[in-house]
Amino acid sequence: MTITESYEFNELQSEIDALEVEDLKVGLVINELIEFLSSPSEFRELFIYLSAIRDLLVTNFNHEEVIMNKIFYKSRSAHAKDHNSLLEQLDGLVAILDISRNFSEVDNVLLIQFITKWYARHALHFDGLLHDYLNMLNNQHQHNG
Ligand SMILES: [Fe+2]
Numbered sequence: 001m002t003i004t005e006s007y008e009f010n011e012l013q014s015e016i017d018a019l020e021v022e023d024l025k026v027g028l029v030i031n032e033l034i035e036f037l038s039s040p041s042e043f044r045e046l047f048i049y050l051s052a053i054r055d056l057l058v059t060n061f062n063h064e065e066v067i068m069n070k071i072f073y074k075s076r077s078a079h080a081k082d083h084n085s086l087l088e089q090l091d092g093l094v095a096i097l098d099i100s101r102n103f104s105e106v107d108n109v110l111l112i113q114f115i116t117k118w119y120a121r122h123a124l125h126f127d128g129l130l131h132d133y134l135n136m137l138n139n140q141h142q143h144n145g
Contacts, residue, residue, distance in 0.1 A: 006070045012138045015067055016131070022060040023127065029053050030115060037108045043101070050094055057087065064130060071137065079126045086122055 007015070033049040040046065061083040068076035093114065100106055 007141070009141070012134065012141055016134050016138060019060070019063065019067075019131065019134075022056065022063065023123065026053065026056045026060060026119070029056060030119060033115060034112050037112050040103050040108065043103050046097065047094065050090065050097075054087070054090055057083075057090075061087075064127075067134070068130065071134075073130065073133065075126075075129070079130065082122055082126050086118065089118055 029049060029052050033046075033053065036045065036049060061080075065076070065080050065083070067073075068079060073079070097106065
């Protein structure tokens with residue numbers, strides 16, 4: 001059995017599309033959070049954004065990990081390890097923010113920098129490579145029928 005036989009015709013394309021939609025949603029909420037931080041009102045709202053981002057990420061990470069296992073993706077354990085590390089960093093951030101309990105003790109610029117770098121590194125490196133690989137498989141799949 002070849003890797004692409006794990007997926008029926010067009011199924012791989014649907015997975016790629018679904019991952020792209022998930023990535024878009026994460027990006028949108030991160031952008032909303034950054035906008036919110038440029039003129040924050042209620043401190044409580046910060047946690048609503050962070051928890052929405054966490055929920056979207058957990059869904060996306062689980063989805064990617066199912067796909068990576070299914071196709072025996074070579075870097076799947078390193079990729080999954082980075083997912084866990086991202087969630088740990090996010091939880092660590094929430095814990096620190098929770099201690100400060102008000103905006104006057106939070107450096108918004110630092111927070112924006114943290115959030116931007118925190119996810120961009122993973123998206124550009126790990127997710128970029130996975131998406132390229134899936135697209136390559138999908139092209140092979142479509143050509144071989
Ligand atoms: Fe990922």
